[in-house]
Structures are given as structure tokens and as C-alpha cells.
Amino acid sequence: MIAACTRRHLLFAAGALATLGSRAAHAADDRFALTGQPTQGGWLRGHLPPGASGLRLDDRDLAHAPDGVFLLAFDRDSPPQAVLSAQAAAGPISQIIAVAPRAWQIEHVNTPMHPPGMADAEFARRRSAELAQIGAARRHDTGAQGWRQMMMRPAHGPLSGRFGAQRVFRGVPAAYHGGLDLAAPAGSAILAPADGVVVLAAAGEPFTLEGHLVIVDHGMGLNSAMLHARALHVTEGTVLRQGDTIGEVGMTGRATGPHLHWALNWHGRKLDPLLFLAA
Numbered sequence: 001m002i003a004a005c006t007r008r009h010l011l012f013a014a015g016a017l018a019t020l021g022s023r024a025a026h027a028a029d030d031r032f033a034l035t036g037q038p039t040q041g042g043w044l045r046g047h048l049p050p051g052a053s054g055l056r057l058d059d060r061d062l063a064h065a066p067d068g069v070f071l072l073a074f075d076r077d078s079p080p081q082a083v084l085s086a087q088a089a090a091g092p093i094s095q096i097i098a099v100a101p102r103a104w105q106i107e108h109v110n111t112p113m114h115p116p117g118m119a120d121a122e123f124a125r126r127r128s129a130e131l132a133q134i135g136a137a138r139r140h141d142t143g144a145q146g147w148r149q150m151m152m153r154p155a156h157g158p159l160s161g162r163f164g165a166q167r168v169f170r171g172v173p174a175a176y177h178g179g180l181d182l183a184a185p186a187g188s189a190i191l192a193p194a195d196g197v198v199v200l201a202a203a204g205e206p207f208t209l210e211g212h213l214v215i216v217d218h219g220m221g222l223n224s225a226m227l228h229a230r231a232l233h234v235t236e237g238t239v240l241r242q243g244d245t246i247g248e249v250g251m252t253g254r255a256t257g258p259h260l261h262w263a264l265n266w267h268g269r270k271l272d273p274l275l276f277l278a279a
């Protein structure tokens, strides 16, 4: 018992020395072993140092998996700096992350901002219910592990719309484009970009803008939305492996032609799917 106790103290001391040594050697760099793309719309994966707890990103708690691995991501309009912090055995540690800014393109879209043929009052009424469903789905954490993976393209077709582009609908500026458009033919397969669980499958009345929509939870706050489907082959609760078929590409909702709009979201932050794809 005494031997075990002594050994634990020795290990603690060695750990404390290692932490101090690391702090002296690398003022503020790889303490969290970060890898990824720290840019607007991008992400980082990291590892909590052994024995550390209380992980925070800026002023909010940040979850980590039992093995210490965590994910964080940066909104399209993220400020240029974020601070990661935690409590290590030897005291508080923190790391400043520089978030690289990006230049966003202007994209002219030849459709009206609202779906044609729908009165504003009717649109507003339906829209609030739809947004409530989407919000509830995105808060649903299924414990899926897809957040650990590099992703694959969820449809085979040319890139026809980039994430982050400022959209102008027949001369009227609107919100930026929140996803990636892949111009795959109608009826071609929509595939799961990473492992996950279906948390919304809008197979009934198409949503006003998204049409037939599927949201897949990848765990740790990360989720994919797949829009404008012609048909869905999953229901809420369906467990997906990367590459499984979700449905068929279509043009339901607001779309000028068949395509898949793929949006990635992390705790309300809008992300650039291109930055999540395997090289």
C-alpha cells in the first residue's frame, strides 16, 4: 500500500515537472496537441493533457470524450482569436488560437428570396415551426462518433455553390450560403459523410426552404444537414456508417435544379464542409 502510494506521488511529481518543462519550452503552442484547420468555418481536434479537467473554449465549457479527445470549430464569422483553457495538475493552462480570416465571394442567385407563390404570413407561420424542429434536432446528442472521422463527399457531382458566399437574390442581398452545393443528378444517392444517427427526417410535407431534409448527428455537437432530397431512405433514429445511403438527390424546397446542399453545424456555428473532407 505504501509502495503504491509513493509511486503515485512520484508519478504526480514527474507529471508536474513535465508540465512545467513543457510550459517553459513551448510558451503557448501544442499543450492540447491540436490538429486541423484553425480558420473561419474550420475546426481543430485536440487532446486534453493527462489529468487535466475543466476544458473551456473562451467563456463556455467544452466537452471531451473519455479518452480526452475533443473537437472545436469556428463559425464563418468567427473573431480572429479564441482561447482554450483547462485545469492541469500543476495549475491552469491556456492556449491562444489564431483563427485565420477568409475572403468570401459574392454569389448572384436568380430566384426570389421567398418561395414563389407563398404569402409572407403563410411563410412566416410555417417557417417558425420548421426552425423549431431543426433547432431541436441539432441539440440532440446521440453519442455518435463520426466527429472523429475525416468526411467523404455525400454526393457525386460538381461543386456548384461554395460555403460562405454572400447571396444576392435577384438583386436583394441575403444571408450567406450556409453549406456546400453538389450538383448531382436527380435520383442519385445521398450518402452519409461520416458515421452518425438521423435526428431529423422530414419525409412528409417538404420544408419551405430545405425541402425534404435529413439531419445526421455526428456526436460532440457536430451535425450534417442534407437538403432538397427527392426521397428519403432513413427515419429518425437510423444509425449510419460513413457512405451509407440516406436518400435521393432532388430539388424540393427552394432550389433551381437538382442538387445536394450539405451544411455542417457545431453548437450553432456554421462550418465549411470542404474543410472536413479527407484529402
Ligand SMILES: [Zn+2]
Residues within 6 Å of the ligand: 161, 177, 179, 180, 181, 260, 261, 262
Ligand atoms: Zn446550397
